[in-house]
Amino acid sequence: MGRKAKQIDTIRIAVDAMGGDYAPHEVVRGAVEAARERDIEVVLVGQQETVQKELSQCNLAGAKVGICQAEETVGSDEDPVRAIRQKQNSSITVGINLVKVGQASAFVSGGSTGAVAAAALLMLGRKKGISRPALGVVFDSPSGPVLLLDVGANADCKPKYLLQFAQMGSIYMSKIHSIASPRIGLLSNGEEETKGNKLARATHQLLAKSGLNFTGNVEGQELPKGSADVVVTDGFTGNVVIKLSEGLGQVFAELSKQAVDNNPHFGEAEKRILNYTALGGALLLGVKGNVIITHGKSDAGAIKQAVRLAAQMVEQRVAEAIGT
């Protein structure tokens, strides 16, 4: 690939070895697999002995893997900002700091979303021109990948924030998914520009004159079908959307389990869609660095994917391209 030729140094990704429901076991395994298959160096951030013990069970042949000691961990029930301020030596703060001082090019964590976002905001800071960094999630639709943002960083938004989400999302989808001019949609309760709450109606006007490839409002039923490449909304609605999708997927999956188990026609693509919100991780866009927050239930395969995505974001200079 032309891309690879341009890349001279090995890309170093910091991975929170202590974050997620299946940490450190699955996280370490996934990170090592990513490091073995591509020219990626992984720095596992966490309690040295624990991480070392997991590493000793992995096949490290050809893998560049290091450990960075971090004594503390942040629980998912802790207040994010307080935890980040008080636990200066947690795997999250240490990992984000590696990005800040340039010893890693990206940070991948399955820890508390709020805590990772808070650490990134407080320690890395916002990109210039971005009022509010946003959390984005990419899901598979029958028409291709769709980036939805914000999914939880900003419960209350202004139209200007949603415009910036659209700008960031457009950059991300063009760089990572090679879409020349990503179609931007605005989540709303009706197709017409007059539909929506005050926020959506005002955002519609901003997007219409933004120069982005704005294709109009997207209603809930269209969202999973992929009628736009990027869909913007406030973090309250976006959070309800991804969690509802996950919950409905679980309900449907439970009901379909027997059918899935017994039916050879029910293939991998279907299983993937039933789990689609669990794929990849959430991207924190708009901070000075590449940060990926994986789903808490990520297994080694999901961690490996996230590390590879982080490397791609570094190669494609996503964080650099956002803002001014």
Add this chain to the structure above:
Amino acid sequence: MGRKAKQIDTIRIAVDAMGGDYAPHEVVRGAVEAARERDIEVVLVGQQETVQKELSQCNLAGAKVGICQAEETVGSDEDPVRAIRQKQNSSITVGINLVKVGQASAFVSGGSTGAVAAAALLMLGRKKGISRPALGVVFDSPSGPVLLLDVGANADCKPKYLLQFAQMGSIYMSKIHSIASPRIGLLSNGEEETKGNKLARATHQLLAKSGLNFTGNVEGQELPKGSADVVVTDGFTGNVVIKLSEGLGQVFAELSKQAVDNNPHFGEAEKRILNYTALGGALLLGVKGNVIITHGKSDAGAIKQAVRLAAQMVEQRVAEAIGT
């Protein structure tokens, strides 16, 4: 049933024969079936000749069915308020008027949701003590029926409105689903009372001291599982929720179709859940009358269910019990 003993007069339900994608054929058939099976009189509102033609193909034995002439129809692409004001002789305005003047006890329509809601608001008026009538949808969860409101009548809400939605929902679920003390949930982006946008956080405080059986915030993934009997939210978020559920159901159903078709283990309950938003209809709560807006894609079976639900709402005096 004791209920029936109390009911002396036949309940008369007005049905919009022209509303919905499969009107008048499926609507007339469904309404007639409801009238045949229970002690319900149905008044079909629409173009006399068209309705008469459909009726002539139905088995009317034992059914009390009348026709009320309404020359015009309201299209789903028309501006609701303008259409209602201009078309004084549409099936929607004539049907709502039957309720207003006491010639029918409820109105069932599969027409434009906005137009039916506008007609009800303008012609019947709000119940005293209700700032904003709300649209509610009942869906099946593994734990029982759940009423979600508002699903689209009020895109921008105040905390007070959501409190009233909870009060109305509690009355509905206790009267129609015989739940003694319905559990009230508030849709939010986190369980803790500190989570949410400004609206949700303020509403949480109101609900906590409301005297209702408020069980706290409900996150998106919990909503389809039925952790509360009534879930309140603003009409923007609620509309996205039901449309997204419908869209995901379609995507899943499409993928599962082969499995469903080929697998005897995939039973009726599963099929029902895959279609769950299509069940019943939306209830307009808070106006002076019982109004049900059925899904546009309702077939005769769905219309029959809606007419029977309307009769139950009349028997249980739902509209009377709401407000002061």
